[in-house]
Amino acid sequence: MENSEVNSVDLYGDEEIVEVIELNETEPTPDDLAEDIEDMDFTEGDEGRETDDEGGEEVEEADKDDSDLTFAKHTGSVFCVNLDPSTNSLAVTGGEDDRSFVWRVSDGEVLFECTGHKDSVTSASFSHDSALVATGDMSGLIKVWKVETKEEVWSFEVGDLEWMEWHPCAHVLLAGTADGNVWMWKIPSGECKTFQGPGCQATTGKILPDGKRAVVGYEDGIIRLWDLKQGNTSHVLKGPDGHQGPVTCVACSKDGGLILTGSVDCRAKLISTATGKVVGVFSTEGCKPKVLMEEESETNSIESVGFCNMLPLIAVAYLDGTLAIYDLSTQSLRLKCPHEAGIVHLQWEDSSPLLYTCSLDGAVRIWDARSGQMVTQYRGHTAEILDFTLNREASVAVTASGDHKAKVFCLQRPDR
Template sequence: LIAEEEVWSFEVGDLEWMEWHPRAPVLLAGTADGNTWMWKVPSGDCKTFQGPNCPATCGRVLPDGRKAVVGYEDGTVRVWDLKQGSPVHVLKGAEGHQGPLTCVATNLDGSLILTGSVDCQAKLVNAATGKVVGVFRPDAVGPQPNPGEDEESESNSVESLGFCNVMPLAAVGYLDGTLAIYDLLTQSLRHRCQHQSGIVQLLWEEGAAVVYTCSLDGAVRLWDARTGRLLSDYRGHTAEILDFALSKDASLVVTTSGDHKAKVFCVQRPDR
């Protein structure tokens, strides 16, 4: 047996997110003090990208590995040049969000960025120009709330989002349980898939127009993005699912839950 040993460690403030670089042994992380850190592992060479004086709440390295998009609690979005250590684009005010960022995503070639926020908007950004080219709002997903439902509507937010790799589609998951699938060419709503509880995370299958969701009711669901049809669901947790991951061949789903358990589900799709 090979003894496990620590090869690298570093101490920073409270962590908000972490992600490995797609092309190198480099780790990026955002912290509550607004900084984004980048380390070479295991050498420990470090670079810091200083944001506004508020938490760096989410981030994603672009597919080319040269830039990273980071969202902040004050609603701003920065696209950083990882080599130069300077922001290439800064979206704030009307171009940014009116609430903390919750999630960011990029498409397969890195030309488009999606940002999501507690302001219930998902913004489509041209990565080359830094310009907002589309806005997906909850009023395009479902009916407007009735008078007296302000408290419920204010509790809604974008919780997760992502791009399909095989079709020009994007998915946005909301705290109210709505999964919205948008056509990127027309920027129109294609399907609305409703959950009884809030969506925590969504993931697209790498080579198919199938999107996976996990929610506060403790279930994982598979949706056909072409039709909006529920393909299957997997249950077994007694509390909310906090996060999940999909194997590269989409044969396994691994979940972690508030019931203090992790589960592995074998995916059996009826359309296969």
């Protein structure tokens, strides 16, 4: 099967922007990608070795609760939330109480609890077909459950867990750990492949849309693009090409031709996945990088980044409450959207230029990236929002908060 290849990155003009991908006559299908990943050699070894060298702030209680449902089974902060991609009817949450639940969004009824964790559950998500759900705790215990039967089908223990992600087309799970290693398993057989890191934390990672590569950011600011089939790095960005501090977040364009990384150095870097070259650097004037000092001082970092699918725009969310929207055509700052508190996560709507953010003041906000105006906001949490997710139609948002609750918000906008 032939893949799409990124041949060049050409940033130009106002109407056209990024020539990132040249499609072959036959574009790979999800089945093709799943078949490719199933053919990979999942054996442990040295083939993956590279030879080249939070607590949220308290907020005042909300005046009103705009949510349509509150899930209150957790007894500690809720750290993560995910919706099943097939029907968007089920949510999975994980929390500080070492517990994880799969529950119905419509009425909050618990389908089953993902039992057996011994530390805070910081990662929880459904597979691409909603058949499986994976939960991972800070100590590195990962469990996978079959949703239909509510049974545990696989478990494994690694070092301290930093992040975890399902493959977009197959029952393959990827995870990064504090020792810098990245693990990949077939589920439920458990066949394993390791991508050995530099000995510092693999702080963030994402599988590219082609299903054959993954980008991983590390605590030392280095970015590595891994070939999942060959088990080696295709590109390594370090020194002036990498970040000058831990990489905090990563996103990729819909076609996989570009990746966007953010760091505590307050810079976002745009990288071609074909060449491994930095093709854009974005920073906002007045944003001070996060520094380690004995005394309290003003700190900042980039917490979330994302590509707009409808317009040549990217968004960068800062811990100081700045939401910056940049024009990819000119690589210039287009808009700033101030928040009352630090931004934790952002997400673009798939089919419009609307952008959603959640922040430490406990609010979900919707922004129009064309004007920079806030469309509306939703409140109800009495502590910081730590994670949120949208359904496909962007009609429902589910949030996870430090107030020990998850909430479901039915989103109403003037254009609906």
